[in-house]
Amino acid sequence: MQGRASPDVPGIAAATVFAIASQIIGAAFLYLILRVDGGWQVVGLLALLGLGFYLLERLPWIADYALASFARVPLVAMITAAVIVLAFPFFVGSNTYILHLLIVAELYAVLALALNFQLGSANIPNFATGASYGIGAYVSALLAINFGVSFWLTLPVAALAATLFGFIIGIPSMRTRDTYLALVTIAFGVVVQQLLNNFSWTGGPNGLVGIPAPSLFGHSFADPLVIFGWKLPSQANFYYLSAALVVVAIVTAHRLHGSRIGLAWNALRADEIAAKAQGINVAWFKVLAFAVDAFLAAFAGTIYAFYVSYISPDNFTFLVSVTIMTMVIVGGMDNIFGVIVGAFLLTILPEKLRAFADYRLLFFGVVIIGFLMIRPQGLFPQRMRRYGGEP
Amino acid sequence: MSALLKVENLTMRFGGLVALNDVSLSIDKGAVLAVIGPNGAGKSTLFNVVTGVYRPTSGRVTFDGAEITDRPSYEVVDRGIARTFQSSRLFSDLSVLDNVIIGMHTRTRTGVLTALFRPGASRREMAACVEKAETLLKLGSGDLFEQRYRPAGTLAQADRRRLEIARALASQPKLLLLDEPSVGMDDMETDALVADITRLRVQNPALSVILIEHDMRVVEAFPQHVTCIDYGSKIAEGDFAAVRAEPRVQEAYLGKAVAHA
Numbered sequence: 001m002q003g004r005a006s007p008d009v010p011g012i013a014a015a016t017v018f019a020i021a022s023q024i025i026g027a028a029f030l031y032l033i034l035r036v037d038g039g040w041q042v043v044g045l046l047a048l049l050g051l052g053f054y055l056l057e058r059l060p061w062i063a064d065y066a067l068a069s070f071a072r073v074p075l076v077a078m079i080t081a082a083v084i085v086l087a088f089p090f091f092v093g094s095n096t097y098i099l100h101l102l103i104v105a106e107l108y109a110v111l112a113l114a115l116n117f118q119l120g121s122a123n124i125p126n127f128a129t130g131a132s133y134g135i136g137a138y139v140s141a142l143l144a145i146n147f148g149v150s151f152w153l154t155l156p157v158a159a160l161a162a163t164l165f166g167f168i169i170g171i172p173s174m175r176t177r178d179t180y181l182a183l184v185t186i187a188f189g190v191v192v193q194q195l196l197n198n199f200s201w202t203g204g205p206n207g208l209v210g211i212p213a214p215s216l217f218g219h220s221f222a223d224p225l226v227i228f229g230w231k232l233p234s235q236a237n238f239y240y241l242s243a244a245l246v247v248v249a250i251v252t253a254h255r256l257h258g259s260r261i262g263l264a265w266n267a268l269r270a271d272e273i274a275a276k277a278q279g280i281n282v283a284w285f286k287v288l289a290f291a292v293d294a295f296l297a298a299f300a301g302t303i304y305a306f307y308v309s310y311i312s313p314d315n316f317t318f319l320v321s322v323t324i325m326t327m328v329i330v331g332g333m334d335n336i337f338g339v340i341v342g343a344f345l346l347t348i349l350p351e352k353l354r355a356f357a358d359y360r361l362l363f364f365g366v367v368i369i370g371f372l373m374i375r376p377q378g379l380f381p382q383r384m385r386r387y388g389g390e391p
Numbered sequence: 392m393s394a395l396l397k398v399e400n401l402t403m404r405f406g407g408l409v410a411l412n413d414v415s416l417s418i419d420k421g422a423v424l425a426v427i428g429p430n431g432a433g434k435s436t437l438f439n440v441v442t443g444v445y446r447p448t449s450g451r452v453t454f455d456g457a458e459i460t461d462r463p464s465y466e467v468v469d470r471g472i473a474r475t476f477q478s479s480r481l482f483s484d485l486s487v488l489d490n491v492i493i494g495m496h497t498r499t500r501t502g503v504l505t506a507l508f509r510p511g512a513s514r515r516e517m518a519a520c521v522e523k524a525e526t527l528l529k530l531g532s533g534d535l536f537e538q539r540y541r542p543a544g545t546l547a548q549a550d551r552r553r554l555e556i557a558r559a560l561a562s563q564p565k566l567l568l569l570d571e572p573s574v575g576m577d578d579m580e581t582d583a584l585v586a587d588i589t590r591l592r593v594q595n596p597a598l599s600v601i602l603i604e605h606d607m608r609v610v611e612a613f614p615q616h617v618t619c620i621d622y623g624s625k626i627a628e629g630d631f632a633a634v635r636a637e638p639r640v641q642e643a644y645l646g647k648a649v650a651h652a
Binding site: 252255256258259260261263264266267269270271273274275276277278279280281282288292382384385386387 | 444488506
């Protein structure tokens with residue numbers, strides 16, 4: 001089927017232009033929405049975004065064309081993305097508030113990608129991602145404060161501790177399904193938060209204060225970042241660190257999705273009994289999804305703890321888990337790009353709607369429902385695997 | 392020659408309901424066994440017990456020299472039993488190709504660490520799976536290969552049955568359990584199905600097939616071994632002519648079915 005040249009397959013030049021231009025437009029849009037303040041400007045940008053999604057829904061060939069272009073020139077697409085991510089803080093400049101928003105959005109993107117292994121790939125409604133996030137944050141913070149362990153060492157330790165937690169909630173959860181499974185994970189999430197609130201060694205409701213900033217090659221992350229004479233605020237350190245973590249999460253998600261494991265998870269999602277009949281060890285693959293979710297969430301937790309240098313149980317409530325779940329559903333289940341867009345949108349939107357004061361949350365809800373009405377399968381729904389075949 | 396699959400005195404109770412009552416049967420390597428009986432007789436329950444979906448109340452199942460009673464499904468599939476379902480259970484939101492590749496789950500090995508740190512090995516494994524799956528899709532009747540990128544849920548009924556068989560074959564089974572494969576097929580498609588099964592046996596003479604069927608045209612095509620189940624009990628076995636002649640079978644089942652066929 002290789003020979004059949006359909007008119008939609010873009011040539012190299014067209015694909016290159018498209019891959020670069022579309023990403024720059026996307027970045028410009030993100031920059032604009034981060035910069036604007038007035039309520040009407042935000043509404044205008046949201047309307048523009050809604051129009052974009054409406055066109056995507058109405059004209060499916062746009063998405064096909066975009067994917068074909070990116071597949072045609074993957075290297076160009078990746079380099080463009082890398083340049084945009086690296087250059088973004090230079091445009092933001094000294095606005096630490098925008099940098100802060102970006103860091104939080106990046107961490108949420110990692111959390112949403114983590115949950116996506118369960119909710120998106122395997123349809124396991126896990127409401128305990130917030131708890132894994134918290135365990136990661138607390139383990140690394142406690143190690144750093146009490147034993148002076150370096151940030152870089154706490155990263156893997158916290159991740160392993162949270163993975164263990166993932167196994168612990170995964171195994172009893174295997175006895176339940178659907179709604180009941182959701183209830184079990186809610187209970188776990190609440191229990192973890194209550195424990196953090198009541199133990200004395202976790203600082204109780206006061207949390208942990210004075211988590212030291214990490215350093216790399218003698219450069220403390222609390223200091224401003226100076227690159228080629230450009231001085232970026234200290235948040236830029238964490239911006240790049242979180243961006244690196246997002247890349248790790250994307251690579252992890254991409255590799256698992258494309259392997260036999262991603263297929264087994266998808267099989268579970270579609271029909272558990274049929275999955276069993278194909279020889280899939282259903283219980284093991286569910287537990288595995290819990291473990292991978294916890295592992296990545298703990299990374300995000302560690303970076304968060306060292307970034308804000310102060311954590312308390314309030315940072316890891318049930319509401320956090322619900323937010324992460326909404327990001328996956330709005331962005332698009334089992335679609336890596338969609339999940340990231342969902343995370344950014346749902347992190348930035350509530351902040352930008354501050355102009356609406358008391359009506360902020362109401363408006364937020366209306367916007368999300370509106371987007372879901374335009375794109376019922378999520379902003380970027382899952383795509384079929386192609387295995388290098390025709391697009 | 393010892394039997395490939397041996398079911399001994401199998402009883403399955405669901406509360407007060409006896410779905411299978413002291414059923415014994417066996418099938419040799421390379422043979423086809425047709426299991427017939429009215430709706431609700433316990434035929435599908437038999438498949439579910441053999442494949443480890445249900446744990447039998449009592450009785451023994453041995454396959455290929457090992458006892459598999461109470462063993463989990465994934466182990467049963469790994470040992471070489473594949474099945475299809477009466478109401479086809481495809482992974483409807485995945486492509487036709489993906490459905491077949493998932494069928495190879497027990498024949499592939501990539502774990503999380505391999506997938507993450509040796510992506511090349513993982514990719515090569517998938518590429519090999521794609522190639523094998525495409526071969527399997529080309530083999531059967533119908534044009535599944537041309538439809539390989541379609542979501543399985545959008546296939547026509549006959550194609551769904553064919554895809555289920557292709558998916559089951561993907562696990563390279565020694566024993567294939569087909570649960571009413573001809574449901575929803577017209578006469579021509581049923582003939583193609585019989586031809587498919589015949590061809591499979593020629594290509595792989597060691598493959599054994601247990602067939603649950605209502606369509607006597609299919610049973611007639613494989614008449615050597617037929618077992619009839621009614622109300623959970625085996626009421627007849629032998630070749631098709633002998634089973635058909637059995638008064639209890641006619642009373643339970645064939646009387647009506649033959650009149651319609």
